[in-house]
Amino acid sequence: MTELIPTPIIKWTAAQTAGAIAKGEVSAVEVAQAHLDRIEAVDKKVNAFLHVDTEGALSAAKAVDDKRARGEEQGPLAGVPLALKDVFTTKGVPTTCGSKILEGWVPPYDATLTARLKDAGVVILGKTNMDEFAMGSSTENSAYGPTGNPWDLSRIPGGSGGGSAAALAAFEAPLAIGTDTGGSIRQPGAVTGTVGVKPTYGSVSRYGLVAFSSSLDQGGPCARTVLDAALLHEAVAGYDPMDSTSIDAPVPAVVEAAKLRDVRGMRIGVVKEFAGEGYQAGVMQRFNESVELLRELGAEVVEVSCPSFTLALPAYYLIAPSEASSNLARFDAMRYGLRVGDDGTRSAEEVTALTREAGFGPEVKRRIILGTYALSSGYYDAYYGSAQKVRTLISRDFDAAFAGVDVLVSPTTPTTAFPIGERADDPMAMYLADLCTIPSNLAGNAAMSLPVGLAPEDNLPVGLQIIAPAMADDRLYRVGGAVEAALNDKWGHTLLEEAPAL
Numbered sequence: 250m251t252e253l254i255p256t257p258i259i260k261w262t263a264a265q266t267a268g269a270i271a272k273g274e275v276s277a278v279e280v281a282q283a284h285l286d287r288i289e290a291v292d293k294k295v296n297a298f299l300h301v302d303t304e305g306a307l308s309a310a311k312a313v314d315d316k317r318a319r320g321e322e323q324g325p326l327a328g329v330p331l332a333l334k335d336v337f338t339t340k341g342v343p344t345t346c347g348s349k350i351l352e353g354w355v356p357p358y359d360a361t362l363t364a365r366l367k368d369a370g371v372v373i374l375g376k377t378n379m380d381e382f383a384m385g386s387s388t389e390n391s392a393y394g395p396t397g398n399p400w401d402l403s404r405i406p407g408g409s410g411g412g413s414a415a416a417l418a419a420f421e422a423p424l425a426i427g428t429d430t431g432g433s434i435r436q437p438g439a440v441t442g443t444v445g446v447k448p449t450y451g452s453v454s455r456y457g458l459v460a461f462s463s464s465l466d467q468g469g470p471c472a473r474t475v476l477d478a479a480l481l482h483e484a485v486a487g488y489d490p491m492d493s494t495s496i497d498a499p500v501p502a503v504v505e506a507a508k509l510r511d512v513r514g515m516r517i518g519v520v521k522e523f524a525g526e527g528y529q530a531g532v533m534q535r536f537n538e539s540v541e542l543l544r545e546l547g548a549e550v551v552e553v554s555c556p557s558f559t560l561a562l563p564a565y566y567l568i569a570p571s572e573a574s575s576n577l578a579r580f581d582a583m584r585y586g587l588r589v590g591d592d593g594t595r596s597a598e599e600v601t602a603l604t605r606e607a608g609f610g611p612e613v614k615r616r617i618i619l620g621t622y623a624l625s626s627g628y629y630d631a632y633y634g635s636a637q638k639v640r641t642l643i644s645r646d647f648d649a650a651f652a653g654v655d656v657l658v659s660p661t662t663p664t665t666a667f668p669i670g671e672r673a674d675d676p677m678a679m680y681l682a683d684l685c686t687i688p689s690n691l692a693g694n695a696a697m698s699l700p701v702g703l704a705p706e707d708n709l710p711v712g713l714q715i716i717a718p719a720m721a722d723d724r725l726y727r728v729g730g731a732v733e734a735a736l737n738d739k740w741g742h743t744l745l746e747e748a749p750a751l
């Protein structure tokens with residue numbers, strides 16, 4: 250064991266873990282077992298995992314050890330455990346999307362992302378909890394019970410990828426995968442004190458990602474450090490002919506950027522619209538300190554106005570439900586998962602209706618109804634058409650802003666983690682959690698959330714959002730890496746070391 254690596258194994262970063270395995274200081278099987286033991290010890294409380302694949306994880310880890318013994322060259326994440334959001338298909342391992350309608354479904358194929366992880370020697374520990382079909386900001390919409398925030402188990406871990414973020418913060422895995430349609434990687438990252446990145450739309454394959462809103466959905470990395478997120482980003486991004494929206498261009502050099510730790514000469518824009526009413530004082534305080542820190546580190550900071558961003562939330566809640574109502578039509582009881590009322594007396598249509606009634610939860614039904622209404626003839630232009638126009642305006646605001654700055658910054662989410670149940674009956678309040686994250690989904694650019702401290706009033710993590718133009722994902726890592734290094738120097742440790750022990 251090198252002295253630099255703190256024990257126990259579960260506290261190691263992905264980069265440290267991979268290094269120790271490559272040097273033979275620890276075996277991949279030992280690392281996998283340490284995380285499986287941790288899951289066993291804490292996940293009854295956290296509920297980050299819907300399915301733990303003990304056998305699959307140990308055999309993937311053994312394959313890494315065997316390759317090493319044979320002297321074969323392996324990738325930079327070989328042997329590192331990962332928690333996979335239950336929205337990516339995994340051959341032979343259940344995939345539910347947090348929904349009853351897919352209960353018991355075992356996909357016959359791997360998503361491209363899953364296959365790339367396996368090829369990289371990443372050890373998939375299991376599938377993580379999520380809001381049903383990624384609809385929500387708290388993971389309370391999972392059909393399998395809510396996930397607790399490791400900082401305070403009575404609070405939400407964000408959503409929809411709350412399971413992935415909680416697994417990181419509870420030291421159940423050093424890496425995780427999420428998907429971000431309106432904020433589902435970044436907002437959970439912000440409220441759990443972890444790093445989450447929504448790469449440029451089209452840069453991580455959606456083949457095998459169960460579709461929610463196809464023009465917005467984007468898989469991406471979740472980690473405890475910026476460098477770990479970059480390593481995972483490079484492992485999963487890149488062109489895939491199986492996804493028609495996949496970008497056929499080189500992946501930006503994000504690992505190199507994460508190591509730079511230098512923002513001198515960069516121009517950073519503070520989005521004026523993301524402040525004011527509804528923003529928690531402690532969140533704004535930490536955000537303003539981060540902006541000050543960027544200035545001290547040698548960046549030039551300017552205020553930028555993006556007036557159309559105030560329309561992003563309503564536009565999203567027309568576009569995303571519209572696409573969802575179409576995508577979720579495939580759950581017809583004939584092809585996958587649940588089938589209710591098929592007793593030989595009912596028509597196929599009746600069985601479909603009974604299954605959808607029993608299999609979908611209230612938020613999914615709400616979105617299907619919203620989307621079906623917005624797309625209905627007579628209303629299409631007024632709702633869906635207008636929302637698409639707003640989408641164009643938002644892209645233009647970004648273009649104008651990026652003509653003058655390298656990246657934009659804002660708080661990731663207006664408040665810290667709220668108590669489980671607090672917004673469950675108030676969809677509008679829930680939707681507001683994504684106020685700052687949605688514009689990047691509508692425009693398709695790249696964005697990161699990274700922890701910048703605890704809000705003084707509740708001692709809960711605050712996230713800084715960094716936004717870069719499409720295909721300039723490396724800028725996120727350059728800025729994020731510099732902020733993280735400066736904060737860790739200041740604190741003398743990483744933020745998660747302040748998290749209460751579970």
Ligand SMILES: NC(=O)C[C@H](N)C(=O)O
Nearest residue numbers: 383384385430431432433
């Ligand atoms: N999927 C997402 O990115 C989450 C967003 N909060 C939504 O409910 O649509």
